[in-house]
Amino acid sequence: MDPFDAALDLLRRLPPSSTQQNLNGIIALRPDLEEDLLSSVDVALTSKRCTKTGRDYLCCDYNRDDSSYRSPWSNEFEPPIEAEAAADLIPGGRIRRMEESLNAGVDVYRELYYEGGVSSAYLWALEEGFAGVVLFKKTSSAGGSAGKGGWDSIHVLEVSEAAGKRSAHYKLTSTVILDLGLSSSAVDNLELAGNLTRQTESDLALTHSGSRESDIEQSHVVNIGRMVEDMETRMRNLLQEVYFGKAKDVVGDLRSIQPLSEVGRERDAHRDVISKMGR
Amino acid sequence: MASKGATVSSFVQSAPPGELSNVVEDIKALAPNEVRSLEPAFKKYNEEQYSTVKLPGSSEVVLVSSYNTLNDGRYFDTASQTSFETASNAQSYTLDSSHADTVRSLLKSFSAAATEHFPSSTVGVYPTDSDSSVAILLVANKYSPQNFWNGRWRSSYLLNPTGNSVTGAIKVDVHYYEDGNVRMSTSKKVELSGSSADGIVREIAKAENKFQEELNRAFSTLAEGSFKGLRRQLPVTRQRVEWEKIAGYRLGQDIGGGRSK
Numbered sequence: 233m234d235p236f237d238a239a240l241d242l243l244r245r246l247p248p249s250s251t252q253q254n255l256n257g258i259i260a261l262r263p264d265l266e267e268d269l270l271s272s273v274d275v276a277l278t279s280k281r282c283t284k285t286g287r288d289y290l291c292c293d294y295n296r297d298d299s300s301y302r303s304p305w306s307n308e309f310e311p312p313i314e315a316e317a318a319a320d321l322i323p324g325g326r327i328r329r330m331e332e333s334l335n336a337g338v339d340v341y342r343e344l345y346y347e348g349g350v351s352s353a354y355l356w357a358l359e360e361g362f363a364g365v366v367l368f369k370k371t372s373s374a375g376g377s378a379g380k381g382g383w384d385s386i387h388v389l390e391v392s393e394a395a396g397k398r399s400a401h402y403k404l405t406s407t408v409i410l411d412l413g414l415s416s417s418a419v420d421n422l423e424l425a426g427n428l429t430r431q432t433e434s435d436l437a438l439t440h441s442g443s444r445e446s447d448i449e450q451s452h453v454v455n456i457g458r459m460v461e462d463m464e465t466r467m468r469n470l471l472q473e474v475y476f477g478k479a480k481d482v483v484g485d486l487r488s489i490q491p492l493s494e495v496g497r498e499r500d501a502h503r504d505v506i507s508k509m510g511r
Numbered sequence: 512m513a514s515k516g517a518t519v520s521s522f523v524q525s526a527p528p529g530e531l532s533n534v535v536e537d538i539k540a541l542a543p544n545e546v547r548s549l550e551p552a553f554k555k556y557n558e559e560q561y562s563t564v565k566l567p568g569s570s571e572v573v574l575v576s577s578y579n580t581l582n583d584g585r586y587f588d589t590a591s592q593t594s595f596e597t598a599s600n601a602q603s604y605t606l607d608s609s610h611a612d613t614v615r616s617l618l619k620s621f622s623a624a625a626t627e628h629f630p631s632s633t634v635g636v637y638p639t640d641s642d643s644s645v646a647i648l649l650v651a652n653k654y655s656p657q658n659f660w661n662g663r664w665r666s667s668y669l670l671n672p673t674g675n676s677v678t679g680a681i682k683v684d685v686h687y688y689e690d691g692n693v694r695m696s697t698s699k700k701v702e703l704s705g706s707s708a709d710g711i712v713r714e715i716a717k718a719e720n721k722f723q724e725e726l727n728r729a730f731s732t733l734a735e736g737s738f739k740g741l742r743r744q745l746p747v748t749r750q751r752v753e754w755e756k757i758a759g760y761r762l763g764q765d766i767g768g769g770r771s772k
Contacts, residue, residue: 238540245530248692257518261542337757344746372740381737412733418725419699426693454754476734479695482662482685486651489720491627
C-alpha cells in the first residue's frame with residue numbers, strides 16, 4: 233500500500249477525537265508525508281483575534297505561512313512575514329474584493345444559522361480561475377448532563393470560469409467535524425465524535441449586464457454562498473442520521489432490550505396473522 | 512516526543528472494533544520496521560477488547576482477557592476445561608479454584624441470559640488471579656465493513672463471593688466510516704448484588720437494560736440539546752439566505768465584530 237494512502241486510511245479508522253495527535257505521530261514516523269498530510273487532513277479549527285480590527289478569525293493551512301496566519305479582516309499576516317513572501321501570499325485586486333464580499337456574506341449567514349461562532353473565508357488565485365475556503369466554528373459551552381458540543385465546517389472550493397464569463401464551474405469539498413459528549417450519573421460518559429466529508433460540483437450562471445467586473449464578482453459570491461448553504465444543510469441532516477440514528481441502531485443490533493425469545497414469539501405471531509389474512 | 516514503537520503501539524491500542532488487521536496493514540505500509548515490536552500491544556489489545564478465538568479442534572468460541580491468561584502466553588477456558596495458545600495447541604485444563612462451583616453455575620446462568628439479549632456473544636467466567644473474586648465477562652461484536660460500520664459491547668463484572676456483591680462496567684464502541692470517521696464510545700460503572708448465580712445474572716440483565724435505555728435517552732439529549740444549539744436547520748425567519756441581497760441585511764452591519772462565542 234502507498235504510505236500516503238495508508239496514512240489517510242489509518243486516520244479514518246483511529247478515534248477522530250485524537251486525529252491531531254495521530255497526525256503528529258504519523259508525521260514523526262514519516263516526515264516525508266508532512267506537507268501532503270497537512271493539506272489533506274482536516275483537524276478542528278483554531279481561532280485568533282485580529283490585532284488590527286479586534287475581530288476573531290479562523291486558522292487553517294490555507295491562511296498559514298510558517299507560524300503566521302493572515303486575518304481576513306485586515307488582510308495582514310500576524311506576526312508579519314517577509315515582504316517578498318507577503319507579495320505572493322496576500323491577495324489583491326479582484327480576488328481580495330471577492331474575499332471581502334464573501335467574508336461579509338458568510339458573516340451574515342453565520343449569525344443566521346449559528347447565532348454566534350466565528351467564520352472566515354479565504355480566496356487565492358489559480359492559474360485558471362481561483363480557489364477558496366469557507367470556515368465556520370461554533371462551540372456550545374453547556375456541560376455535564378446537558379452535553380457539550382463543537383462544530384467545525386471546512387468548505388474548500390475550486391472555481392473555473394467559462395470563456396466569456398457567462399458561467400463558472402464550482403467544485404466543493406466539505407468536511408464537518410462534529411464533536412458531542414455528555415457525562416451524567418445515568419451514563420457515566422458518552423462521546424460521539426467524528427467527521428464526514430462530501431463533494432459536489434456544479435455549473436452556475438454568472439449574471440451580469442454587459443461585462444461589468446463587479447457584477448461577475450458579486451455573482452461568484454452569491455453562487456459560492458448558496459452552494460455552501462445547500463451543502464451544510466444536507467450535511468447537517470446526514471450528521472443527524474449518522475450520530476443519532478446509525479449509532480443507536482448499531483447498539484440495538486448488538487443488544488436487544490426486549491428479550492430475544494419474546495421478539496421471536498412476536499414475529500411468529502405476526503407471521504401467523506399475515507398468513508391467515510392471505511387465506 | 513514518543514518513540515516510534517510507542518506511536519505504533521498506540522495505533523494498535525485504539526483500533527476500532529473489527530479493524531485491527533486494517534490498522535496493522537497501515538502500520539506495515541508506514542513503518543515496516545516497527546511491526547515486530549507490536550507483540551505486547553497485540554496482547555494488550557486482545558486482553559482489553561476480549562478478542563475471541565475458535566478453540567482448536569472444536570467449534571467453540573472463547574474469549575481472551577487478563578483474567579484467563581496463564582503465564583506462558585496461554586489462556587484457559589473454564590467451560591471446555593481447555594487451555595490454548597491463540598488459535599493452536601489446545602490442551603485439557605483443570606480449574607484449580609475454591610470457587611469452581613460458583614464458576615460453573617454462573618457460567619450456565621450467564622450463558623443462558625446472554626442469548627436472551629445478545630443475538631451473538633461470547634461469555635467467560637474465571638476465578639481471578641488470587642482466587643479472591645470471580646470475573647464474569649461478555650463480548651458481543653457486530654461487524655458490517657461492507658456498510659462501513661462496526662460495533663462492540665463489552666461487559667465486565669467482578670463478584671466478591673463472600674459478600675455476593677458485584678462491581679463492573681459496560682463499554683460500548685461503534686465506528687462508522689463511510690466518507691468520514693465517526694466514533695461513539697461510552698462506559699458505565701455498575702454495582703449490584705444477588706444471592707445466587709441466577710439472582711446475580713438477573714440483576715446484571717436489569718442493570719444492562721437500564722443502561723441501554725439511559726443511553727438511548729442520552730442520544731436524544733444530545734440531538735435535542737447540544738446538536739441543535741450548534742447550527743440551526745433554518746434561520747429563525749424560516750427562510751433560506753437571499754445571497755443576492757446579503758449586502759443589504761441590516762444584521763450584517765449590526766453584529767459587528769469581536770464576538771468570540
